Amino acid sequence: MSAVASAPVAEPILEGRNLVKRFGGGGFLARRPAVHALNDVSLKVQRGEVFAVVGESGCGKSTLGRVLLDLISPTSGEVRFEGRSISGAKGADALKLRRELQIVFQDPFASINPRMSAGEVVGEPIWLHGLRPASERRERVAELFRTVGLRPAMMDRFPHEFSGGQRQRIGIARALACEPTLLLGDEPVSALDVSIQAQIVNLLEELKERLGLTLVVVAHDLAVIRHMSDRVAVMYLGEIVEEAPTEPLFDQPLHPYTMALMEAIPQPSPLLKRERHLLEGDVPNPVQPPSGCKFHTRCPHAKPRCSAERPALETADASGRRVACHFWREIQAAGTSASLPLPPANERLDRRLALYRQWQAQKPAAEIPA
Numbered sequence: 624m625s626a627v628a629s630a631p632v633a634e635p636i637l638e639g640r641n642l643v644k645r646f647g648g649g650g651f652l653a654r655r656p657a658v659h660a661l662n663d664v665s666l667k668v669q670r671g672e673v674f675a676v677v678g679e680s681g682c683g684k685s686t687l688g689r690v691l692l693d694l695i696s697p698t699s700g701e702v703r704f705e706g707r708s709i710s711g712a713k714g715a716d717a718l719k720l721r722r723e724l725q726i727v728f729q730d731p732f733a734s735i736n737p738r739m740s741a742g743e744v745v746g747e748p749i750w751l752h753g754l755r756p757a758s759e760r761r762e763r764v765a766e767l768f769r770t771v772g773l774r775p776a777m778m779d780r781f782p783h784e785f786s787g788g789q790r791q792r793i794g795i796a797r798a799l800a801c802e803p804t805l806l807l808g809d810e811p812v813s814a815l816d817v818s819i820q821a822q823i824v825n826l827l828e829e830l831k832e833r834l835g836l837t838l839v840v841v842a843h844d845l846a847v848i849r850h851m852s853d854r855v856a857v858m859y860l861g862e863i864v865e866e867a868p869t870e871p872l873f874d875q876p877l878h879p880y881t882m883a884l885m886e887a888i889p890q891p892s893p894l895l896k897r898e899r900h901l902l903e904g905d906v907p908n909p910v911q912p913p914s915g916c917k918f919h920t921r922c923p924h925a926k927p928r929c930s931a932e933r934p935a936l937e938t939a940d941a942s943g944r945r946v947a948c949h950f951w952r953e954i955q956a957a958g959t960s961a962s963l964p965l966p967p968a969n970e971r972l973d974r975r976l977a978l979y980r981q982w983q984a985q986k987p988a989a990e991i992p993a
């Protein structure tokens with residue numbers, strides 16, 4: 624008999640099942656070969672957690688985010704929110720989903736009419752979803768401004784009058800206006816100065832706690848991911864190659880791609896540099912992805928089996944960690960730079976590492992009233 628007790632498994636708030644997304648290659652775009660943006664991606668986001676998706680540019684992070692929020696349809700596969708499929712949702716159900724699943728973009732004003740005032744930007748969803756009587760809307764917008772650390776007096780200003788950090792606060796306020804259950808940040812801080820990034824990250828964390836939100840964060844910045852998230856999915860060319868709780872993932876990455884990503888973070892000692900296997904070459908063309916394991920063309924550990932057979936995303940330990948590599952056990956057994964003991968951190972700490980500490984120490988992060 625198994626010694627492992629079967630603990631009740633909570634139902635995920637959001638689940639992607641075998642998601643595939645191809646762009647082009649069909650309909651009137653049939654002449655163009657299809658871009659394989661997502662290839663059989665399955666994941667579960669638990670209520671109240673911060674789930675991060677990380678990977679190099681073009682690996683499909685944003686596409687996954689959009690498919691999960693039903694902003695674009697998957698070519699095949701299914702997304703479920705609170706146990707129900709969202710693809711078939713119609714009418715009032717679809718509207719409710721639109722409200723409950725909100726996205727914060729890198730530049731929240733990119734797709735918004737620049738002639739709308741900040742107050743109108745934040746208030747529009749309240750009106751669209753009929754969330755407050757007209758007489759209460761202005762006060763609700765003022766409350767949302769305060770919630771994200773902005774003075775309500777700024778409501779009548781226009782987007783160009785705000786700094787990058789303030790614009791992002793307005794984007795967050797607009798998302799909160801919908802009274803969401805889940806917030807997806809698509810590179811929510813990558814356009815901001817490093818010092819402002821920390822404030823926005825702290826604001827998101829604070830809001831998550833205060834409002835009981837679930838956060839999904841799509842980002843390429845590992846410092847942000849490490850600071851914010853409870854679990855991380857690492858994507859490569861449209862597939863999840865590793866998924867794990869944050870600390871084990873950073874302490875002991877199992878997939879060679881995750882190792883390479885981690886090793887690309889500047890280390891506090893030159894000792895580690897000798898062991899690095901930095902990523903060489905570009906991500907292959909997603910129109911014609913490599914056979915088998917898609918990472919085999921850049922993997923320092925690749926063997927013939929890797930180009931012939933796609934590795935399954937298998938469970939690696941009791942924490943539910945998953946990894947898609949034929950040889951992850953052998954690679955771990957052989958030892959990697961990631962398993963070397965860290966020398967005492969002293970000299971020349973990278974700005975990012977310093978920032979990471981600063982983030983840990985600094986809370987909360989409200990905008991200072993001007």
Ligand SMILES: Nc1ncnc2c1ncn2[C@@H]1O[C@H](COP(=O)(O)OP(=O)(O)OP(=O)(O)O)[C@@H](O)[C@H]1O
Nearest residue numbers: 646647658660679680681682683684685686687909
């Ligand atoms: N609307 C589209 N039409 C055609 N191809 C697309 C479209 N959107 C994304 N792609 C392609 O799908 C692949 C995945 O793109 P995606 O934007 O999801 O990646 P990403 O990891 O978010 O990258 P980045 O961080 O640069 O945005 C890329 O090759 C991209 O060119």
